[in-house]
Amino acid sequence: MAITIKxxxxxxxxxxxxxxxxISDSNHISEKTKKKVREVMEExxxxxxLNARGLVxxxxxxxxxxxxxxxxxxxxxxxxxxxxVLQGIGSHCHEHGYSIMITTGNTEEEIYAxxxxxVQGKQVDGIIVLYAKEGxxxxxxxxxxxxxxxVIGKPVDRINEVxxxxxxxxxxxxxxxxFLLSKHHQKIGFIGDNPTFQVIQDRVDGYFKALEWKGFPRxxxxxxxxxxxxDEGAVLDEFLKMKNPPTALxxxxxxxxxxxLKSMQENHLHVxxxxxxxxxxxxxxxxxxxxxxxxxxxxTYQLGYEASRGVVELINNPDTxxxxxxxxxxxxxxxxxxxxxxxxxxxxxx
Amino acid sequence: MAITIKxxxxxxxxxxxxxxxxISDSNHISEKTKKKVREVMEExxxxxxLNARGLVxxxxxxxxxxxxxxxxxxxxxxxxxxxxVLQGIGSHCHEHGYSIMITTGNTEEEIYAxxxxxVQGKQVDGIIVLYAKEGxxxxxxxxxxxxxxxVIGKPVDRINEVxxxxxxxxxxxxxxxxFLLSKHHQKIGFIGDNPTFQVIQDRVDGYFKALEWKGFPRxxxxxxxxxxxxDEGAVLDEFLKMKNPPTALxxxxxxxxxxxLKSMQENHLHVxxxxxxxxxxxxxxxxxxxxxxxxxxxxTYQLGYEASRGVVELINNPDTxxxxxxxxxxxxxxxxxxxxxxxxxxxxxx
DNA sequence: TTGTAGGCGTTATCAG
DNA sequence: CTGATAACGCCTACAA
Numbered sequence: 001m002a003i004t005i006k007x008x009x010x011x012x013x014x015x016x017x018x019x020x021x022x023i024s025d026s027n028h029i030s031e032k033t034k035k036k037v038r039e040v041m042e043e044x045x046x047x048x049x050l051n052a053r054g055l056v057x058x059x060x061x062x063x064x065x066x067x068x069x070x071x072x073x074x075x076x077x078x079x080x081x082x083x084x085v086l087q088g089i090g091s092h093c094h095e096h097g098y099s100i101m102i103t104t105g106n107t108e109e110e111i112y113a114x115x116x117x118x119v120q121g122k123q124v125d126g127i128i129v130l131y132a133k134e135g136x137x138x139x140x141x142x143x144x145x146x147x148x149x150x151v152i153g154k155p156v157d158r159i160n161e162v163x164x165x166x167x168x169x170x171x172x173x174x175x176x177x178x179f180l181l182s183k184h185h186q187k188i189g190f191i192g193d194n195p196t197f198q199v200i201q202d203r204v205d206g207y208f209k210a211l212e213w214k215g216f217p218r219x220x221x222x223x224x225x226x227x228x229x230x231d232e233g234a235v236l237d238e239f240l241k242m243k244n245p246p247t248a249l250x251x252x253x254x255x256x257x258x259x260x261l262k263s264m265q266e267n268h269l270h271v272x273x274x275x276x277x278x279x280x281x282x283x284x285x286x287x288x289x290x291x292x293x294x295x296x297x298x299x300t301y302q303l304g305y306e307a308s309r310g311v312v313e314l315i316n317n318p319d320t321x322x323x324x325x326x327x328x329x330x331x332x333x334x335x336x337x338x339x340x341x342x343x344x345x346x347x348x349x350x
Numbered sequence: 351m352a353i354t355i356k357x358x359x360x361x362x363x364x365x366x367x368x369x370x371x372x373i374s375d376s377n378h379i380s381e382k383t384k385k386k387v388r389e390v391m392e393e394x395x396x397x398x399x400l401n402a403r404g405l406v407x408x409x410x411x412x413x414x415x416x417x418x419x420x421x422x423x424x425x426x427x428x429x430x431x432x433x434x435v436l437q438g439i440g441s442h443c444h445e446h447g448y449s450i451m452i453t454t455g456n457t458e459e460e461i462y463a464x465x466x467x468x469v470q471g472k473q474v475d476g477i478i479v480l481y482a483k484e485g486x487x488x489x490x491x492x493x494x495x496x497x498x499x500x501v502i503g504k505p506v507d508r509i510n511e512v513x514x515x516x517x518x519x520x521x522x523x524x525x526x527x528x529f530l531l532s533k534h535h536q537k538i539g540f541i542g543d544n545p546t547f548q549v550i551q552d553r554v555d556g557y558f559k560a561l562e563w564k565g566f567p568r569x570x571x572x573x574x575x576x577x578x579x580x581d582e583g584a585v586l587d588e589f590l591k592m593k594n595p596p597t598a599l600x601x602x603x604x605x606x607x608x609x610x611l612k613s614m615q616e617n618h619l620h621v622x623x624x625x626x627x628x629x630x631x632x633x634x635x636x637x638x639x640x641x642x643x644x645x646x647x648x649x650t651y652q653l654g655y656e657a658s659r660g661v662v663e664l665i666n667n668p669d670t671x672x673x674x675x676x677x678x679x680x681x682x683x684x685x686x687x688x689x690x691x692x693x694x695x696x697x698x699x700x
Numbered sequence: 701t702t703g704t705a706g707g708c709g710t711t712a713t714c715a716g
Numbered sequence: 717c718t719g720a721t722a723a724c725g726c727c728t729a730c731a732a
Contacts, residue, residue: 002472004709015719020711028717047470051404052709055724060401062451083432090454094464099473101412101451104440114444120397122352122725123449258638265640288608288635290615354725365703370727380701402725406708472709703732708725716719 003046012040023048054122062099063311064124065089066115066138068131069108081283081300085130085152088304096312098125112137119145126311128304132156132164132198148314150307154198163314163322165307167298169199172329173206173250176278176296179331180248181214184340185276189239189246190223191232191260193253200225203252203280222246232259233266240267247340248276254285257293261336276337292334302327353396362390373398404472412449413661414474415439416465416488418481419458431633431650435480435502438654446662448475462487469495476661478654482506482514498664500657504548513664513672515657517648519549522679523556523600526628526646529681530598531564534690535626539589539596540573541582541610543603550575553602553630572596582609583616590617597690598626604635607643611686626687641685652677 005023009016014033021029022037040046054060067082086100093100101124103114115138118124125148129138132153142149143161151164180188190207192200208218221242224235239245251257257279264271271277271291279286282295306325313320355373359366364383371379372387390396404410417432436450443450451474453464465488468474477492482503492499493511501514530538540557542550558568571592574585589595601607607629614621621627621641629636632645656675663670 002709005711006709016709017711017720018718021718024711030717033717049405049709050467050471050473051401051410052724053711054401055399055405055709055726056711058724082436086452087456090452091456094454094456094460098454099451099464099468100454101449102436102440104444104448104450106437106441106444110444114449117400118449121400123400255638258640262640285634285638288605289638290608290612290640352725355727356725366726367704367728368702371702374727378701383701399725402708403727404708405710405725406727408708701732704730706727706729708727710724711722712724713722714720716717 002049003044004049005046008037008040008044008046011044012037058122059125059315060099060123061097062101062124063089063093063308064115064118064127065100065102066111066127066129066131067103069106069111081281082130084300085304085307088301088306089128089308090304091301092305092308092312098308098312108136112141116141119147126150126315128152128307128311132166134196148311148318150310150314152303152307154202156198161322163310163324165303165310165325165327167303167329168326169202170206170209172280172296172298173203174210175206175329175331176250176280177207177210180250180276180278180337181210183248183276183337185246185248186216187244187246187248188222189249191235191249191251191256192223192225193256194227195225200252203250207250226256226259230259232256233263236260236263236267246275248278248337250278250280252280254279254281254283254293254295257295258285258289261289261293271336272338278331278337282332286332286334289334289336291336293336294334295332297330297332299327299329352399353394354399355396358387358390358394358396361394362387408472409475409665410449410473411447412451412474413439413443413658414465414468414477415450415452416461416477416479416481417453419456419461431631432480434650435654435657438651438656439478439658440654441651442655442658442662448658448662458486462491466491469497476500476665478502478657478661482516498661498668500660500664502653502657506548511672513660513674515653515660515675515677517653517679518676519552520556520559522630522646522648523553524560525556525679525681526600526630527557527560530600530626530628530687531560533598533626533687535596535598536566536690537594537596537598538572539599541585541599541601541606542573542575543606544577545575550602553600557600576606576609580609582606583613586610586613586617596625598628598687600628600630602630604629604631604633604643604645607645608635608639611639611643621686622688628681628687632682636682636684639684639686643686644684645682647680647682649677649679 005016005019009019019037022034090100101118103111105111105114127142127147127149129151132151132155134156139155139162151162154166155162155164177188190204204223212218226232226235251260257277261271264275277293279293279295282297286293286295355366355369358369369387372384451468453461455461455464477497477499479488479501482501482505484506489505489512501512504516505512505514527538554573562568576582576585601610607627611621614625627643629643629645632647636643636645656677
């Protein structure tokens, strides 16, 4: 049994409450006794029991993180995302004395159960959900439980009741498209995965917006979706067989980016000479690709940091307006794109 | 204020202790009252307060994870490692009803402070340290605190006092070398980073062991270390300029593997036609490389799982022998190696 | 099988 | 400025 506040009190010949006051550095207490008590604490090797404090204060100063349910292939690219987001959350939490508890489950059901346990068990003061998924039970539960929380991503249901942190995907795709247009590309293809995800919809929107702004007619033929992983080859073929094949592609996932790169190579085509690529989500995959992929940086660290900030604010003042935050994206230049129609093919500096 | 055990007791017309017994599913209690109490709990929406339970039981059923201090470049490749290890730990923890708390700090000092807080604050029952570093203060602290813990990696100090989970790097390098030998390679190079790390030393050992077993003389000229990142080009050059350049390379980090791949390409050389590569640590980087790199899989998930198992065992029975676990590695075949068919160069005679 | 009472280590309220 | 005293929500002898 460890040293308690009472032991210290006894040794310092004061009452437990005085020791408690010293711990919280109350200013209703004389410097003299403060010093004395501190000395005794040092001497006895006293350390506060956060559990006990949590019980009486009804607060654990801990944030719960709901990880994304990871299935087979998909989780791979999520990997770096998780670490970076965690870093961002961690930074903020550390600054504000919060601890972090994460879900342990592997399946959707398990993760839900973990969340319920953390919340109902009063293990955490707030929650950050690392994904947004239609029909997911976690967000409704959190609303029901009335616990402060934030979602990273754009919630589909009851969006105006939840605080979220996300990128502006419409704008990001618009930026990417305009970037390619500025390099004199005119035929630009778009590749996405599951079009039922809001992210993808938004990106397609942004893509068309940029094109239409420049006066290009909307042509759905340049937008393709890859359902099955490793199916990039087929889609690339479709593009190449068009009467006016694109000279550049916007690809909405780093994994698919690498897939296209591979398929290009198999067709004895070169990037960026034969095709410019710009990929969504700068990750270590895109950085280490050969050539390094030009990518849209979604600033994952910032996403985490802001989410944490939001939740902590909500904890400190539950009536805070649930303002949601949009983290700007930026284009990270790689070597997978080139400029068309310049006197000489001009490569962008690194 | 939420529903407590007392509320349930009152509503069910039993005493709080009875309710408590129902919670712990004690068998000293009639099925009838059990059912009744459970109904009331359901009706009232009762949920246990784990904080309170933790206080009285002196145990939180939570494991603390000490993350690796991540500096500039190095952390990138650590990234996937963290997520995978966490998955492994999570799986085991979930099975045994443990929660997970992770450090939030970014610097070595902060992480140390986080660890102290978790342990002294009685927030966790055990600790898993995700790295082994010479001179680090965390392990000595944990020993001092007498809390159950395990280290992933091979601790340098006081190794026989701590439980650790690691791969057998000597064996792994031996396997990799033998693999290449079986493909008829005779000149095999080895590339490592900082040779002061034990891992690297072990791998060099294994490399030489395999060669010497086959009767090849020890030739330090085929072992090179890359200090500065992005310096792979120079080292590759050195190899290529040898009188008997290697036909295969064993590379001790995935990052360096990609670097070599890039340098090969810049020299208009092909993998595996001109050089076979086998890389340490299968990660998503090696999987997504073009060509996919043949890699030594260190089974990160298993490392995490076993570490968790060890700590939980230690918690349940503190007198358990601190057996350490060696997780076997295995070679994941990629497309970066080939078999040298011709029995061209004979054994080297010296 | 069930109830009573005391305590886990802190903080908070109220006196003094 | 400091000290009793009562919670916080649960568990666990010890009784009944």
